[in-house]
Amino acid sequence: MGILANSLSLISLPAIPSVSIFQAFVMETLLSFLLMFVILNVATSMQEKNLMTGVVVGSTIALEALFAGPITGASMNPARSFGPALVSGHLQYVWIYLTAPVLAAILACPICRLIKGKECCPIIEQDSWSLTNF
Numbered sequence: 001m002g003i004l005a006n007s008l009s010l011i012s013l014p015a016i017p018s019v020s021i022f023q024a025f026v027m028e029t030l031l032s033f034l035l036m037f038v039i040l041n042v043a044t045s046m047q048e049k050n051l052m053t054g055v056v057v058g059s060t061i062a063l064e065a066l067f068a069g070p071i072t073g074a075s076m077n078p079a080r081s082f083g084p085a086l087v088s089g090h091l092q093y094v095w096i097y098l099t100a101p102v103l104a105a106i107l108a109c110p111i112c113r114l115i116k117g118k119e120c121c122p123i124i125e126q127d128s129w130s131l132t133n134f
Helices: 002-010 021-044 052-072 078-088 094-119
Strands: none
Touching: 021 052, 021 094, 078 094
16 A cells, blocks of 8 residues: 555645635636637637647646646646546545536637637538548
């Protein structure tokens, strides 16, 4: 057990929110929405498809982690929270970190499409889709 205990100390444990559960859920949803919205905008804009794409996305993650990290942990990624929660056995708040990013990603695409039009989140036509496209 000593080796396992030492290994667990190296794992980033899931955050225990320092705010109410509702506030943590809303904050994680907003953080994930903002990240996904930025990713969609730089990934679908022809002008930004260069070296600066990584800087923009990385800066968004860094700023979100800097400001929201102490409050909720700023997960923004279900896998980043689920793995450590599962290994450590701290599953009480993991539902926040699993549902908020998924909800945010689902909301980001139609809102990006509403703002940018058909340039954002292109929809694949069913008639043109086939395995021969690869």
